[in-house]
Each structure stands twice: as structure tokens, then as C-alpha cells.
Amino acid sequence: MKPIVFFSAAQNEMNEYHQALLVRLMEKAGEVKGETGISGLRIDFNFGLRLEVPAGDFAVRVSDSESGQVYFEGAVSNQLLASMEKYYIPWQVEVYQSGSMVFAHRLDVTEQTVYFYLGNALGDMLAVMPYVLAFQEKYHCRVVCERQENFAPLFDVCWPQFPMVEKLPEDAYAAFVLGIFQNAPILSPTDARSVPLTQLGGVLLHLPVVPRKLQLTAAGRNPLIEEPYVCIATQASGVNKCWHYPQGWKIIIKRLKQAGYRVLCIDGDRELRQGSYHVGIPKGAEDYTGRRPLDERLALLNGAACFIGVSSGLSWLAYAAGTPVVMISGFTLPSNEFFTPYRVINYQVCHGCHNDLRVDDKNYFCPYHQGTEREMECSKGITVEYVWQKIKYCLENGREDWDEKCE
Template sequence: MPYSRTDLKLEIQTHFDKGFSRDLKILDVGPGAGMYGGLLSEYSDILDYSLGFELDCLEIYPPYIEKFKLKEIYKNVFIGDICTFNISSYDYIILGDVLEHLSIDNAKKVLNTINKNNQKCMVAVPYLSEQGEHEGNIYEAHLQPDLTPEIMKQRYPSLKLLYGNDSYGYYVNYNFNKMKETLVIEYNNLFKKPIKPIYPKNEFKVNFIKGCKFEVIGENKNNYHVEFINQKTNKVIYETDITNNMWTKPSLEYFVDFKIRITDQNNVVWENKFNAENKRVYIHFASNAIGDTLAWFPYAEEFRKKHKCKLIVSTFWNDWFKDTYPNITFVEPGEEQHDLYAMYEVGWHYNEDEDIDYNRIPSNFRKMPLSKTAADQLGLEYREIKPKLSFKKNKSQISGDYVVIAPHASSHAKYWNYKGGWQTVVDYLNDKGYKVVMITKEPMYDDWHDSKLGGTLKGVINKTGNFPLDERANDIMNAKALIGIGSGLSWLSWALGTPVVMISGFSEPYSEFEDCERIYAPKGKCGGCFNKVRLDAGDWEWCPEHKDTDRHFECTTSIKPQVVIDAINRQLEKTP
């Protein structure tokens, strides 16, 4: 462990204080948390003065240097291995809790070098102490867990016991008899009480993984008042009091431009502002729906550009974006990520009561465009942005001008339920010289699916079934327009730049994208139930206000074919 034990530290202070001049050149090997540096250089509560020694240290594990702020404790800090480091310029070598970490051969070589150089050394060891690596530091393992006073005497005969108890011992390689009488007198004159361990300053840590977490790490007992402040509004979102080795965070998991302010007895001791520049940020899209993914993804790139971060993204459709967003690292959903500064999850989130979870999303997603969900959760100003997709436009497999239709959906409420509506539109397009291609996964000539369209459509080229999405994309890119409902294929057509006519009465017109001809329930008819209550995906006939009445699905049964035909003509006029 990096913390040295506190056994007999008062005796060690007295030994150095009365036995050595202050110009002694000391090297502390394996300082860990800097116990000996503090004991010999800083103010002593027991002695009531500072010993005033200056020490250098040699640390083999670099992360400890910053973690324990060793450069504030020692005059010089070196990184290296005592087995190879040149120690010849020092008068005194401290091997505090070091010998047990060395093999027997290496320990003997180090002591032989010290003795040949006529240098003094002090060795502190725990008895019968087994220990493995600690927090990834392999050097923390004990290679001599068998040490006892008897074994120390046999294995290292040049060392003499200075102080010890049943579990710990201090040994030196020099004669201290002449010092003994002075030390006994000085020690007996002290008001003996347990020495306070000298710990490094407490460390403050913050991350923004699904919210903002602040943590105090360290052994210095202190109380802190923590404030989480929204920099955009300058309002305190959450505040609390904690002490060392505790953490706290607000309940909000979406992006907030946080500032964390820490006070100690009304004095500001630390502040930290969100700054993701050149740091690893992970954004996960929680939905595998085509429309959700296409609507939300562009805002990941906007977040990356705004915060200049190293962005990692997981979607269920990474291949759509990899080639067109080279500055983003793509990973699979569920793939573990490390060393993150921040993490956000974009999606529609509900709590255990089936209500909107406002800790995970800042606003009512039913009252806004789908795309704005991502913008709000990532703290971005909203504007409609189309994603850049990797699909390539190839030669059409269908000759002549054609229009694609996508009339099927995952809920009956999403359909255009006007009786004979689709056939009327198909006949109109055929009469104008356009072929009509149906591209849904749901198959034609299946009685159940055809019944939702008023029967099997005639005058339609059948490309229904499980086709790869890149083939669907090619069909759409070569088409003059797509006529559909609120489904993923309508979103795909929008993203690819093919004109869209969208028929939807169960969702308000603001719910999807602006760049389309949007057909909604006529004035005075029920509509927009999707924006009022949560869709029951298990109820195919879901219609929350008029189910099993003569007004069932009136939001689309009332949309007449001529309204759709007029919208189609407006879109076809835009295409060459």
C-alpha cells in the first residue's frame, strides 16, 4: 500500500532530530504517500517545531508522484528502480516499507551497495505481511512476506534492530550506542502520545458520466460544501455537505454546463468547470429504431464540434455513419469504455411509474420534434439537421420514373386508414406515367397485411420483404418521391434527400421533420394522440380516445385521397 504505517514514527523523528545534522543528504526510496518526507521536513505537533531536513525521493511507480503531490514534499523527485539507481551522492538512504517488495537477491545487492559506499540506511519492514498488487501497481506486491525479527537477523546480518514491536521493525546499518543515552533522555522528556499520520492533501475528482459526480479522496478529515451550478442560468442545481472519501452528484443525467464549487468554512477552495476539449466523451443512442437513429445522430457530431472532444459513439447502425463521420470513434452498444470524461445516453426515458423521467431528459419529448430530443439531452441549440449517410447511389433496378410507397407500420394507429385511399393514389400515379414501387418489409399478397391497405394493391411493383437497407436506400435515392407514414423509411428518404409525402394523423405535424409535405387530420377531427399519452405497443388497435367507436382512427380515416394527391404533385414539381 502507498501509505506507510504509523508505528514508532515519534521515535524515528526523535532519532533523526537528535542524531543528525540538518545538512544530511537523504534519499527516501519508495516514498508512496510521502510519510518520511513529512516526518522529517514539516512541522511536528509533538516536537512543536519543524525538523527541517531536506529529502530527495526515488519512486518506481510514476502515478504516485502526482496522486500524492510528492513534488511538494521532496526537494527532488526521481523515477527509477533502487536496484539500478545511482545512490552514491547521498549520506543516508531510507528504505521504508521497501525491502519486502524486493526479492532476497535484489535486497542483498542493494544493502551491499549501501554498505560498500559507507552510507547509513534505515530499513522499515512489516512482519509476516502478504500483499498483492494494489490498484494496478504491480510493485505493491510483497516478495518477502515471511519476514520476522529472526529472519531479518539471519538474512541481513548487517542490519541492527533500532525500534520494533510484534508487527513492525526499524533496522539500521550503523552503531547507535553513542546516541542511545541522548535519545532516551529526549524521548522521556516528551509528552508521549500517538503521532498523527502525515497524509497528502485530499484530492478532488470530478467526472460527467451520466451526470456530474464529485468525489473527495484522502485521509485528511475535513468538511466540504459542494455546489453544482448551471453556468447557463447561474443557478445552483444541487448542494450538499460531504467529508473526505465521500462522493455526491445531482440526479440529472443529461448534459448541463456544470460548474462545481467547493467551499471550506465559507472559503472557496476549488472550482471546476465542464471542459471536454481533447477528452474522451461517450454518447450512446438507446433506440434501435431507424427513425430515432437518423433523427438523433447529427447532434453527436454537433456536440463534438462544439466541445472539441474525442467523441465515441455507439448506435445499432454504426455502418451508416462510419465513412461519413471520420472524426468519431464508433463502438458497439454495450462495449465497455474506459478513461471517460463524460457520458450521455440519448433516448426517450420513462421512470418506474411509466412517466417521463425528467432526470434523464430535460423536457417533454412528446411536445417537440423527434430530433430535438437529442439536441436537448446534449445541451445544444436546436435546428433540423440531416445526417450524412454512407449509402451509395447506384444504377436503378427499375426503369423509368417511379415513386416508392411505404404504407405499413408497427401500429395500426400509424396507418392511413381511409378506405381505398392507397389504391386511389396508386391509380393516379400510374395514370400520370409513374411506376409505383412498394418497399416495405411487410409482404404483399399476405391477407392480413393487405387488409390494412384495403386489399391487395394493384398497379404496384412488389419489392416487399427483407431486403438489405442499402438496397432500400438505392430504391429511394433513384425515386422521384416517397409516400409514407410515420415510419423509418420516411425518415430514411428525408435523410437521403428524396422528397417525402408523410401521412400521419396520430402524431402532431411538429413531431417529425420539416422538410416534407406533411398531411395531418382535418380541422375538427381527433388527432395527435401520440403526443398526449404513451403508445401502448402491445395493443394493435390502440386509439386512446375512440377505440371501438365509430370514431376509431378518425385522425386518418378522415384524410381524403385528393389531399394526398395534391401534396404529391407539389413534391413532384420540385424534382427534375
């Protein structure tokens, strides 16, 4: 492979993390695949614009075909020119030899093979998936996705038109990284915490549309539960996302059972420990935990009267299943996730540090009050009574009210 010249409109200095990420994505993309008709000059858009230039008197101009913004302009010889940006940009490429234009190309994914890397976080994938569907509908392209074993059962049931593959196809015209990232400009043009997750897919794929809400069902899967039931998930990717009001879950479960509902805990693990914090299956809940296939989880959620949880992937799956969601979160602002009329947050205590761009996203266990009496007050300050009022309102109004409010 020729020496690589990375470029970016942001002109940011690369740190070690950025360098390692760029190298990893270049290795994943492999050789530049697209022939141009000029010997040694190749182009593709696999994890960013990549232009391989042979030795000679060549100059290249790379710009945004819509805005006209110039990303790179200069002499290139026997080098591989690669953008740092790995999301969709309407690239315009012009190549000159000895002062005369010899090649020009504008990114056009219409009816091409497009590869998506969706990461392995369930909530992130479900947040961007409506935009993948809208992207395919707009450009009539052949969409393939990198295989993630935990997602495969869900894709088989809900998106069989999008095959999951082990590696980048040979005919891939473009490949994009879709996920929730803070490290601009490589994986996102802006810190993802500054954009509602329901809109970030449009930012990454340059789609100024509001896509249709996901409506997922696990056809043919029946959880075989005849009694009314509620699903809960108390855990998330970190304990700072969990609800820590003393005995809160225990009290809520007791009230739900008194109201005639079975309560099924569907967390992926039986417990989550971090420092002095421990979150496990609450007393009184039935143990449906475990890394079960997501189509099985979807079927269970399809039949639930409601889902009660925190800012986690299972909340996003419940939302996609059309199940009313009671979300308890002070760690994130309500604008961070999807809209639910049953969101529970206490604005009278410290809250929303996840969406505070002053906070180091790599170290925000409790950035303002860790080690003090106020530690985790965004969570501990959400009372049982407040949560219960939202749950009662949710169960009284049912799915029809949820569907109307969350269209």
C-alpha cells in the first residue's frame, strides 16, 4: 500500500486514539477497489474517501459537491489520499495531470453496494436503523451490514433484506460507520451528545428527513404468557445510568403485582457491579435475565403491557416494539433518547451530565459530585412516588394512547 496522506476539513491534530482508529478502518477496508480508467488511479468510499494516485505530476481537489467546501487541494504523487471523516459526505473529486483535468467523480451510491458498520450497542443500532432504511429507500442501493452475532436474530426477523456479512464485499462502493460517538471529526461531525439520538443517523448519512418510527414484531414467536405482565430492566452499560433510589424497584414491583401484573426482569446479566454500587434482579421480579436471542426479547416485549427501564438498549428495543416505555433517567436529558410521555427525571437536583459537553466523556461516573453526599443524586433523587405515578398513567392509557403520542 502506498504512503497514506490523511486529510480533514477540521484540521485537527491526531492523537494516538485517532491514529489507531484510522489504521484499523484502513485495514478493514483493504485495497482501494474502484478503477478509474487511468493506470494506477483508483477510488472508493470505503470508510471515507480514498484515492490512490500513481507517481507523476498529479494534483487533486476534494470538495463537498453541495456546499463547495474544500477538504483538500494540492499535489499528490505515489500516495493514498484518505479522508479522516468516515460518515457520508457528498464528495466531489477532481484529478489533474500536468495542469489538465483527467478525472472527476461525484459520490453517487444509487444502486451501488453500501456496507454499514453498526457497532455492537443495541440502543445505538436501533437509533440509527430508521435512517438506514430511509437511505436504502432513497438510493435503491444494496445494503449489507457487518455481522454482529447479538444482532443477527433480530436482522433475520426484522430486516432480512439486509444481509449480515463477515467482511467488506469486493463490490462495495461505499462503507460507513454508524454509531453514537463523541470523537469528531472521524466518526461523527459533532459530539453525539449534542444531538438527539433520534436525529443522529440523519447527521451521519446526510439525510434531512424524519424517518418512519420502527415498528418491530417477532412474527411466529409467542412467549406463552397468558397473564398480564410488565417487563423491566434495571441495568445499563454503567451504574450511572441506573436508578438508585433506596428500595425503589422492590416497592414498584410489589405495587405492580398488587395491581395484577407479573413482573419479568429481562436484563442481559443477573447483576452489574461498579465500585460500591450493585444492581441486580429486584426482589419480587421473575428472572428472565440472560443473553437471550433478541427476537425472543422482542416477542416478550410485543406482549408486555409496558416496559420500565433506564437509558439502555432494552428501552430502545421496547420502543421499537411499540411497547409503552417508562424511562427513569437523570443521567441523560429527555432530548437524548426517543420521546416518551412517561419519562421520569428530577430537574431539581443535578442532572443531565451525559449531555454536558464540559464533561470528559471518557470519565463521567459522577463528574460533579463523586465522593460527596450528592453523588448520583440525579438517580437517587427520583422518588418512588414519581415513578409510580408515571407507571399508573402509562398502564391506564394503554398502547393506543402511546401510539398516538409517539407517532
